[in-house]
Amino acid sequence: MSVQKQALLEVRDLKTRFYTFAGVVNAVDGVSFSVGRGEILGLVGESGGGKSVIGFSILGLIDPPGKVDDGEILFGGVDLRRKSEKELQKIRGKEIAMVFQDPMTSLNPLQTVGEQIDEMLRLHSDLDGKARRARCIEMLSDVGISEAEKRLNNYPHQFSGGMRQRVVIAIAMIAGPQLIIADEPTTALDVTIQSQILKLMKQQVREREASMILITHDLAVVSQMADEIVVLYCGKIVEKGPKQDLISKPAHPYTQGLLGSIPKLHDRQDRLTQIPGTVPDVRNLPQGCNFRERCPFAQARCAEEEPEQHALDAGRSVACHFPLEQELAP
Amino acid sequence: MTAFLEVENLEQRFDVSGGPLDRLRFENGVPTMARRIVHAVNGVSFEIQRGEVLGLVGESGCGKSTVAKTIARIYRPTGGAIRVDGEDVSQYDYRKMLPVRRKVQMIFQDPFASLNPRQRVRDIVMEPMIQHAEPGDKTIEKRAMELLARVGLRPEHADRYPHQFSGGQRQRIGIARALSVDPQLVIADEPVSALDVSIQAQILNLMMDLRDEFGLSYLFITHDLSVVRHISDRIGVMYLGFMVETAPRDKLFEEPLHPYTRALLSAAPAIDPDPEAEEEIELTGEVPNAFDLPSGCCFRTRCPFAFERCSRERPVLKEAASGHQVACHLLDGET
Ligand SMILES: Nc1ncnc2c1ncn2[C@@H]1O[C@H](COP(=O)(O)OP(=O)(O)OP(=O)(O)O)[C@@H](O)[C@H]1O
Ligand SMILES: Nc1ncnc2c1ncn2[C@@H]1O[C@H](COP(=O)(O)OP(=O)(O)O)[C@@H](O)[C@H]1O
Ligand code: SF4
Ligand code: SF4
Ligand SMILES: [Mg+2]
Ligand SMILES: [Mg+2]
Numbered sequence: 001m002s003v004q005k006q007a008l009l010e011v012r013d014l015k016t017r018f019y020t021f022a023g024v025v026n027a028v029d030g031v032s033f034s035v036g037r038g039e040i041l042g043l044v045g046e047s048g049g050g051k052s053v054i055g056f057s058i059l060g061l062i063d064p065p066g067k068v069d070d071g072e073i074l075f076g077g078v079d080l081r082r083k084s085e086k087e088l089q090k091i092r093g094k095e096i097a098m099v100f101q102d103p104m105t106s107l108n109p110l111q112t113v114g115e116q117i118d119e120m121l122r123l124h125s126d127l128d129g130k131a132r133r134a135r136c137i138e139m140l141s142d143v144g145i146s147e148a149e150k151r152l153n154n155y156p157h158q159f160s161g162g163m164r165q166r167v168v169i170a171i172a173m174i175a176g177p178q179l180i181i182a183d184e185p186t187t188a189l190d191v192t193i194q195s196q197i198l199k200l201m202k203q204q205v206r207e208r209e210a211s212m213i214l215i216t217h218d219l220a221v222v223s224q225m226a227d228e229i230v231v232l233y234c235g236k237i238v239e240k241g242p243k244q245d246l247i248s249k250p251a252h253p254y255t256q257g258l259l260g261s262i263p264k265l266h267d268r269q270d271r272l273t274q275i276p277g278t279v280p281d282v283r284n285l286p287q288g289c290n291f292r293e294r295c296p297f298a299q300a301r302c303a304e305e306e307p308e309q310h311a312l313d314a315g316r317s318v319a320c321h322f323p324l325e326q327e328l329a330p
Numbered sequence: 331m332t333a334f335l336e337v338e339n340l341e342q343r344f345d346v347s348g349g350p351l352d353r354l355r356f357e358n359g360v361p362t363m364a365r366r367i368v369h370a371v372n373g374v375s376f377e378i379q380r381g382e383v384l385g386l387v388g389e390s391g392c393g394k395s396t397v398a399k400t401i402a403r404i405y406r407p408t409g410g411a412i413r414v415d416g417e418d419v420s421q422y423d424y425r426k427m428l429p430v431r432r433k434v435q436m437i438f439q440d441p442f443a444s445l446n447p448r449q450r451v452r453d454i455v456m457e458p459m460i461q462h463a464e465p466g467d468k469t470i471e472k473r474a475m476e477l478l479a480r481v482g483l484r485p486e487h488a489d490r491y492p493h494q495f496s497g498g499q500r501q502r503i504g505i506a507r508a509l510s511v512d513p514q515l516v517i518a519d520e521p522v523s524a525l526d527v528s529i530q531a532q533i534l535n536l537m538m539d540l541r542d543e544f545g546l547s548y549l550f551i552t553h554d555l556s557v558v559r560h561i562s563d564r565i566g567v568m569y570l571g572f573m574v575e576t577a578p579r580d581k582l583f584e585e586p587l588h589p590y591t592r593a594l595l596s597a598a599p600a601i602d603p604d605p606e607a608e609e610e611i612e613l614t615g616e617v618p619n620a621f622d623l624p625s626g627c628c629f630r631t632r633c634p635f636a637f638e639r640c641s642r643e644r645p646v647l648k649e650a651a652s653g654h655q656v657a658c659h660l661l662d663g664e665t
Contacts, residue, residue, distance in 0.1 A: 046526040160616050190389035191553070192613045195597035217526065220556070220599035247601060261531035263560035265600035266583070271538070272531040272560070278496055279526075 007034040007074075008211045009058070009179055014071035016050075016057045019064075023283040027053040027066070029235035032309070035179065035228075040205060040212045042226030042243070044219055046258075048279060049232035051215045055181045058213075059098060060088045075179070094124040097172035099201075101184035103164035106171070107156040113140070113167050114152030117174055124175040135174065143170045143200060162193035166200065173204050180205060183215040198225060219262060223247050228315075231255050234282060234290040237309060241316030251318040253295045289321070297322050332416055333377035334547055335401070335434075335515055341409030342371035342396050342571075368620045370396040372571040372628075373410070375647065378515065383541065383548040385562030385579070387555060387594070389617060393571040394551045398519045401549065402436045403427050414515075432462055435508035439520035441500030445492040451478070451503055452488040458511045477506040481536060498529035505536065509544065517549045522557060534561060555598040559583055564653075567591045570617060570628040573647060577654040587656045590629050627659065635660060 016028040028050045035041045043051045057068050060080060073080040075096070080088065092098075100106055108116060114136055121132045133152075140148035143166040156164055165185065172180055182201065186194040202225060205212045214225055222229055223243060230240040231252065239252040250256040260273030277294040286292055288303045295302065301321050309319045347353045347365045355364040371393045378384045386394050400407050403419060412420045419430050435458070438444040445454055455474040463470055478488055481502040492500055501521060508516055518537070522530040538561065541548060552558050558565055559579060566576040567588065575588040586592045593611040615632050618624055624631050630640040637659070645657040 046528060162616060190617075191555070191599075192389065192593060192597045193616070195599070196612070196614075198599075218599065219527070220601045223601045224599050224603075258527060259601065261527045262601060263531075263534070263556040264602045265556045265559060265598060266602050266604045268559055268580075271535055274531040274535055275528040276532075278498065278529065 006037055008037045008039075008076060009213075010034040010072070010074040011054070011058065012072040012074070014054065014057060014073065015069045016053050016062055016066060017069050018066045025282050026235050026285075027282070028057060030071075031232075031235070031237055032071075033230050033237065033240060035211050035213060037178075037211055038206075038209050039227045040202070040214060040225055042222035042229045043213060043215045043232060044217065044222050044229060044258075045232035046217060046279060048234070048282060050235040051217075051232055052183055053235075054232075055098070055183050055213065055215055058181060059092055059096060060085070090124075093120055093177070094175045095177055096179045096181065097175070097177040099165075099168050099172050099180065099182040099185045101187050103161065103168045104156065106168050107164060109156055112153050112155055113159070117152075117167070117171050120171055120175050139170045139174045140167070142204070143167070143173075144196070145170075162189055162197065165189065165197050169197070169201060169204065173208070176208065176210075178210055180210060180212045181215070182212060184217070185214075186221065187216070187218070194221075201225075219247075219258060220265075231258070234280065234285060236290060237319065238291065239316070239318045239320075241312070242314065245314060245316060249324075251312060251316065251323040252291075252320050253297050253324065254291050256324060257294070297324075332413075334380045334415060335378040335549070336413040337377070337397075337401065337410070338375050338413070339410040340371055340374045340397065340400060340407055340412065342393070342400050342405060343408045344368040344370055366621060369623050370571055370620060371400065371407075372623070374568070374571070374573045375410075376566055376573065376576060378547050378549060380514065381541070381545050381547055383550055383561055383563045385558035385565045386549065386551045386568060387553060387558045387565060388568035389553060389594075391617065391620065392568045393620075394553075394568060395519050396571075397568075398436065398517045398549065398551055402434060402517055403430070404436075428461070431458075432511045433513055434515045434517065435511065435513040436517045436519065437501070437504045437508050437521050439523050441497060441504045441524070442492060444504060445500060445507075447492055450489055450491060451483070451495075454492070454503060455507045455510055458507060462511055474506070474510065477510055478503075480540075481506045481509075482532075496529075497525050498533060501525065501533050502536070505533075505540070509540065512544075513546070515547045515549065517551075519551045520553070521550075523552065523554065530557075537561070555595065556600070567594065570623065571620060572628045572657065574629065574658070575654075575656045576647070581651075581654055585654075587650055587654070587661070588629075588658050589633050589635050589660070593632075627657075 012032050014028050014031045018025040018027055031054060045051055056062050058073055062068055117136045117139060118132055121127055121135060136152060137148045140151060145151050145166055186197050189197060216222055226243050229243050229246045231238050233254050239255050250259055257275035261275060263272060275294050280286055288305055289307050292298045292302045307319045307321050309317050311317045345367055353363045355362050374397060388394055399405050401412055407420050411418050414430055414434060452474055455477060456470050459470045483502055522533050550561050562579050564578050565582045567574050569590050575591045586595055593613045596610040613632050618631055626641040626643055627645050630636040639659050645659050647655045647657045648661060650656045650661055
């Protein structure tokens with residue numbers, strides 16, 4: 001499927017650490033993945049897995065005491081880690097845009113929505129004022145806001161939560177970025193609004209042939225949106241692969257546990273298959289496999305040796321000494 | 331036998347007008363004292379049988395928490411009846427509520443905010459029992475320890491403070507506390523919404539086990555349709571402070587009748603998409619605010635099927651099939 005496509009973003013062995021008083025947090029601990037052109041990649045996992053830190057690392061937005069310590073972030077073949085802050089500022093917004101959970105963190109409450117959309121064009125295009133205004137109106141109606149021309153003069157607080165997120169998407173899309181990083185973009189929204197926003201994001205990304213990294217804790221959302229899925233646990237990738245295969249045949253015990261933990265909407269069962277215990281303290285990870293203390297399949301080797309990522313069939317890979325049975329490809 | 335809880339025409343309005351200066355308005359030059367009333371709950375009726383789990387779903391602001399807090403009598407209702415075991419408690423004062431509180435306990439979404447940070451876990455769990463026990467009762471402490479063990483905490487946890495626990499563990503403490511006085515009904519307001527999925531599954535399984543073991547009834551409030559389907563026997567769907575549909579769990583998912591329920595179900599993300607899913611109902615627009623309710627049907631501003639009668643007349647909950655009630659004029663035919 002998307003395996004042969006040329007990668008737009010390639011992250012290699014990324015390590016991001018936070019040097020806190022209480023100890024060093026290996027928030028992202030040797031993560032590698034790639035995003036093809038036109039592809040939607042879902043980054044999933046529970047709280048603290050490192051999803052957001054990966055997003056911020058790609059954008060060069062990790063502040064002290066945090067630091068990207070190692071790895072490469074190849075965007076269109078060029079390592080973003082070698083770029084200066086000034087060069088990165090040009091890339092952010094124009095080439096790589098972002099959408100966060102709370103639209104109010106991305107919007108300025110003191111500026112009209114029109115000014116904020118226009119600012120992106122002023123920074124990243126050579127259009128004159130009149131052309132920019134026309135673009136802004138077009139963009140705002142593209143994201144489903146009616147009477148766009150009037151709405152340009154409104155302030156963010158005059159919009160509801162769902163409409164603010166539409167405005168954020170308009171700002172993200174207007175400079176025509178190749179990659180959109182969306183961190184829990186619908187987590188704060190109601191289901192009927194969430195479904196509108198997800199459809200809008202997918203449509204915008206597909207229409208513009210852009211790529212997206214969708215960060216979420218919600219496997220149901222990811223299974224609706226993504227082409228490829230990366231599952232994180234304690235700062236490491238435990239499994240990655242095409243959406244359908246990964247969801248119908250998880251190879252890693254953690255992925256299987258997560259899928260079993262979610263109540264099914266159409267196929268109700270009496271008990272959920274739960275994962276015992278809790279996520280270990282990131283400052284004090286166990287020897288060997290991070291998932292060992294919660295894993296029903298753990299064996300002696302899991303306590304001694306950390307599992308490495310290894311390839312399975314069909315573009316999939318897993319980091320487990322005893323991956324779950326996969327049907328052999330015919 | 332009557333239902334354990336009967337709620338009839340429950341109404342909760344909040345006056346948020348503020349002081350006289352906030353309220354002063356001039357209409358055609360005439361000073362008037364404007365009032366701003368939030369219509370949070372507008373005549374909601376339902377029952378919960380002994381041992382039954384009623385799930386309440388709806389989007390944020392539709393009045394779920396207000397229903398919960400009013401039944402738990404954190405608020406006094408502005409209208410309607412709340413009968414617990416046949417006894418109307420809707421206008422009881424604090425003292426008269428005490429014996430009722432023993433039968434009806436509540437657990438909350440944010441386990442951190444709902445536990446006293448300066449109390450040890452042991453005391454948190456013992457507190458409701460102390461209110462109801464003879465002074466010096468020695469069995470209380472033993473029962474607290476038993477309950478902590480039952481919800482999956484270890485003996486050494488009893489002497490720690492809430493901030494030393496994870497979200498899931500705090501929810502376990504809240505559950506142990508609620509169960510300490512042997513309630514018959516537990517009102518749970520979004521008890522798993524703040525938790526990671528793996529922890530959410532642990533708490534849902536625990537709540538199901540406890541219900542079987544103690545013969546509990548739950549009023550289980552959530553905005554998550556997969557969760558409500560998992561846990562409920564019967565489900566009520568709320569919109570803008572109105573109950574628009576109630577039905578047995580599977581009935582609601584297989585044959586939703588109210589246009590809002592159908593839209594809600596088709597919007598819910600699922601890892602197991604329904605192969606026979608009907609045509610999707612996509613909603614446009616957003617929920618109206620609770621200050622000015624629309625005339626007629628509460629859903630008419632977003633309903634794709636709205637017709638003339640919908641703005642004129644407010645639909646009431648009517649029996650569409652056995653145990654399945656719907657508030658929509660379409661049920662009478664489109665005339
Ligand atoms: N500024 C910081 N200082 C110290 N540690 C941090 C900081 N930001 C993140 N971390 C740690 O890095 C790890 C990964 O955090 P991250 O925010 O990426 O998780 P996440 O997967 O996005 O979780 P969530 O689902 O809760 O958003 C966590 O252990 C977190 O505590
Ligand atoms: N104490 C209060 N004072 C004023 N308005 C309130 C109060 N509590 C709730 N409301 C309003 O009542 C409506 C229902 O709120 P709530 O019951 O919290 O909804 P839900 O729990 O379904 O999200 C909302 O419009 C909310 O703003
Ligand atoms: S490596 Fe061992 S402990 Fe880790 S997930 Fe695989 S089987 Fe379980
Ligand atoms: S009564 Fe009318 S507006 Fe209300 S849900 Fe039924 S058809 Fe729609
Ligand atoms: Mg995050
Ligand atoms: Mg609520």
